[in-house]
Amino acid sequence: MNRSSFVYVTYIRTTPERLWEALTERQFIEQYWYGMRIETDWKKGSSWRLVFSDGRLGDAGEILESDPPRRMVIKWRNEWKPELHAEGFSRCTFELEPQGTAVKLTVTHSMERPDSKLIEAVSGGWPQILSNLKSLLETGQIVISR
Amino acid sequence: MSDTDLLFKALADPTRRKLLDSLYARDAQTLSDLCARLEMTRQAVTQHLAVLEAANLIATRKSGREKLHFLNPVPLQEIYERWISKFEKPRLRALHELKRQLEGNGDE
Numbered sequence: 001m002n003r004s005s006f007v008y009v010t011y012i013r014t015t016p017e018r019l020w021e022a023l024t025e026r027q028f029i030e031q032y033w034y035g036m037r038i039e040t041d042w043k044k045g046s047s048w049r050l051v052f053s054d055g056r057l058g059d060a061g062e063i064l065e066s067d068p069p070r071r072m073v074i075k076w077r078n079e080w081k082p083e084l085h086a087e088g089f090s091r092c093t094f095e096l097e098p099q100g101t102a103v104k105l106t107v108t109h110s111m112e113r114p115d116s117k118l119i120e121a122v123s124g125g126w127p128q129i130l131s132n133l134k135s136l137l138e139t140g141q142i143v144i145s146r
Numbered sequence: 147m148s149d150t151d152l153l154f155k156a157l158a159d160p161t162r163r164k165l166l167d168s169l170y171a172r173d174a175q176t177l178s179d180l181c182a183r184l185e186m187t188r189q190a191v192t193q194h195l196a197v198l199e200a201a202n203l204i205a206t207r208k209s210g211r212e213k214l215h216f217l218n219p220v221p222l223q224e225i226y227e228r229w230i231s232k233f234e235k236p237r238l239r240a241l242h243e244l245k246r247q248l249e250g251n252g253d254e
Contacts, residue, residue, distance in 0.1 A: 011202065
């Protein structure tokens with residue numbers, strides 16, 4: 001394997017449209033993403049920025065693909081830790097597939113290099129974010145907040 | 147069977163936990179990789195992988211002609227939240243309150 005990647009999957013009892021909304025609307029995102037903000041219009045080719053609640057820039061990149069409510073691909077680079085920034089761009093893909101009364105959400109984050117520190121860093125955060133997102137959509141509440 | 151039942155059933159077997167350990171140590175393995183590492187027959191590994199996949203503990207991706215297996219920790223996170231973090235919350239709140247008082251300011 002000369003690339004680093006992970007694949008996370010969660011089944012959320014909702015519709016693809018509602019899940020897409022939760023992935024792209026600011027009020028939703030702030031609730032399950034530790035108060036972080038995402039600045040983008042989610043159109044192909046647009047810039048994408050992940051901003052900490054105090055205004056510092058966390059990560060930035062570009063929307064590579066946007067096909068609501070099915071698929072989104074983000075070009076993603078860390079902007080605040082020099083050793084992670086130096087690794088360059090990673091690629092994060094969201095896929096939404098209806099399955100019965102639920103939607104299968106698959107998040108794949110990968111980088112074309114072995115042992116990426118960026119991938120290691122983000123892989124710890126995703127399970128909590130996805131678990132919060134599932135809980136928010138299914139019960140209206142999040143489990144963990146920071 | 148509920149999602150939680152599937153999850154605990156999947157985790158109850160030592161061979162399946164070994165498969166998860168193997169994927170934790172090295173993600174993106176093919177069926178052959180997993181068989182070789184665990185010295186098990188293809189048929190046995192395939193059956194265990196099906197149980198793990200039903201419990202959403204592994205995710206798979208096609209890469210050319212190969213199927214790659216990944217550890218999916220999201221359901222484990224849900225167990226953590228269900229059984230652990232809610233008990234931790236009062237302690238975390240108490241610590242936060244202590245810090246706030248010791249540092250002597252009323253805001254975060």
